[in-house]
Amino acid sequence: MEELLSRCPRWALPARGRPALCAVSGGLDSMCLLDLLDRWCRERQGRIVAAHFNHHLRGAESDRDEAFVRDWCAGRDIPFVSGSGDVRGLAEREGLSLEEAARKLRYAFLRREAEKLGQHIRIYTAHHADDNAETILFNLIRGTGAAGLTGMAYQQNGIYRPLLDVTRAELADYAADHHIPHVEDSTNADPDAAARNFLRLEVMPRLKQINPQAVAHINDAGRRLRTVDRSLEEEAARRTAHVEVQEGRVTLSRQALAEATDAVKPRMLLRLFDLLGVGRRDITAAHLNAILYLTRNTLWGRESRLDLPHGVTARYCREWLILETRPQTLTEVQLLPDCPVTWGDFRLTLLDQPEGEGLALRPWRQGERMGLTAGPAAPGDRLVLPETHGGGRSVKRLCLDRRISLTERDQLPAIYAGGCLAAVWRLGVDEAFSVSAGEPCRFIQIAEAAKERDHEK
Template sequence: MKRTELPRAEALCARYLDKKQPVLAAVSGGADSMCLLYFLREQGYDVSCAHFNHQLRGAEAARDENFVRAWCEKEGIPFYPGTGDVRAHARATGKTEEEAGRDLRYAFLRETAQMLGAQIALAHHLDDNAETVLLNLVRGTDLRGLCGMRPRQGDIVRPFLGQTREELVTYARAHNIPHVEDHTNADPNAAARNYLRLEILPRLRELNPRAPQHIAATARSLTVLDDALEQAAEAALSHAKAQDGGISLSLNCFLAADEVVQPRILLHLADALGLGRKDIGRKQLDAICALAQRGGSAERRYTLPQGALVRIADGSLTMAFSPAALPKAVLVENVPLPWGNFELTLLHKPDGEGISLRAPEDGEIITVAPCDLNARLMLQGANGARSVKRLCVDRKLSLTERDALPALYVGGQLAAVWRLGTDVTFLPEGGDAACFVRIIPR
């Protein structure tokens, strides 16, 4: 077989790989990755081999590593092994084993490539890409998911992305390239991708033998539109500013973007914040966009994973990590206590601004803590108890102001909330304060 029988791979190599720089090929020992290693060497690249043992398949995984090592030694190709406890990483991060394995594998590849000053090449081919597009479609995705994999994504190059699995099998046979088989690849129930490859794509080929090629071609066409949306999102993000530990963008600027661009802007904000995109799905993006489009001056919030928060107020859309909840703390007589934006001091009599309370009964202590929005206060002269949340709304307190309010508890019961009032149960008898909590803004 002539090398030109993989013309699309040659073209991608010429476009994305620099022959003056070493190439690190990720090799599992399977047919595709062994073809990649052989092909890159035949193309004249200074190629090294990286193999990662995921510690998931016992003796078979050790067999794969030994096979790749031995072949590289025979062919004079530098071999770099890596390993990691995928199951432990999955437990520690809450990810699936597939996700955890990818994390560890890519970290190893990048670390090794950095050590060698090398480019990274992976063996994904056209059929892999068709499977990726279908899998994303079934699981639910946006335009980016329908674009599948790209020949170059960041520091990763995929020279075989334009070649079919069948073409690589033919190439391997023509050049007597050995490989090992992962027995789980033949089990349609082992992974969703296996099911697509073994059960779904064969049926699609019955409708059209070139179904994978057409799926991959459509994905390539969509990348043009995806790139345009990314550019529009990046243009809007150029107006964002770091503010109060978060990233803030003018609400007018956000709303001026097309509705299909707005979710991209949010994802870029998440990237800039360090939150990342993995746990932000279509549901969250749509909800935030709806809040932004609602209009009105009232503050709006949406909670994201990892303690992040989107706040829409004062003409801005801000994404930030929520501050840690303020602790519950005991007030000690005549000892000032810094708490949030306030300093609280328990006194015998009124002195400045603060809250007057009845005398604590035996065993009762006075504490300060964040207010429970669902807790209720019976205020003097009110027609029944009202929730803290309702009282905040009545007094037109913003969500930020509400979250900062110190609540006083006597014997574990809500006695008063600063700026809202004191429950009648805890008012001083006869109008004379038996104790006083002075509250000074800091």
């Protein structure tokens, strides 16, 4: 017992005289952890409480696991608590995988039970060295940054993992030596049941054939990357320590961003989401790259916008990057390729070919650099449309002819190319910028934002 737990930092183990909560599924790993922590706590006048969550995903087998853990704890005089939840229902409601929904309900249950035991009660799980290596590989395969390659830590978000330096084979030997029983989840033997199963059953054994120390080396790499990751976070925090923070808005100068290395810039942007109070969840590398694109390609004096998760809008204008959750006034904004922007009741996206409803404008001519912007039509601006017979009419007159009120007119996106009015939604494209069917074009896709939100629901 002492040999296995001695690999864990002392601070991560239950304190003398204090209770702790151990997540127990009934499998070999968690049963070994429960036995180890029970022995540890008894020697130090503390106590371990076993917590089992029944996912109800495997019928009678799920109930068998719960009964097994309860009976074993009763025989060892270990306090036992259990819980359950509708995993399938949660997965359907929130669009999660069964594994994600099960994890969410399980950890919510563990935190509730820990709160019942008192303040600062630690929750322990049986994640071990093989689990950690599989996690690093899984993140690498599905796509991740440096943070995703650091693996698990001994303590993270109040969850303690004392077995991260112990292998699955060592736990099997411990169970055999101490006659610790366990139950098997039948789905664990099916490589097609989950991606992690495939990694554990098919990939890891082959990696160990190449090098028996594969697990240790993957985990060592994760620890080294954790040091790098921590340094990047500290540098990003230092460079964003003096950003302007207001309710619903954070502002960062382009100079502060430009002075940072490419490795630190994305971390600085993530810090802005933290300072804004919305957090980093659902903020992907694609979002961060799009924000950086704004800061590099927005014309001087123009404004570019980008819609982001959590109702956040990124705006860049005159060397300042602003992230905000406040409602936006209808000002002129620059349109950048494949960067959607919400303008009033519409969502605008600049594309290189027609897709859906929108406005098609002639492409740039050779040597021509014309920025496209969207905004309210300026007073007196005119459009030359087919029905105006080459003479052109004011936007105001065209709207009156089509029974569009002045209030509605001001809500319609007008498209400007190099400062010249090129088109107005619901009115048409000026003949100087019009294209024939099938010709190459710049296409501004226009969708009603409210309809898009309804479609997403």
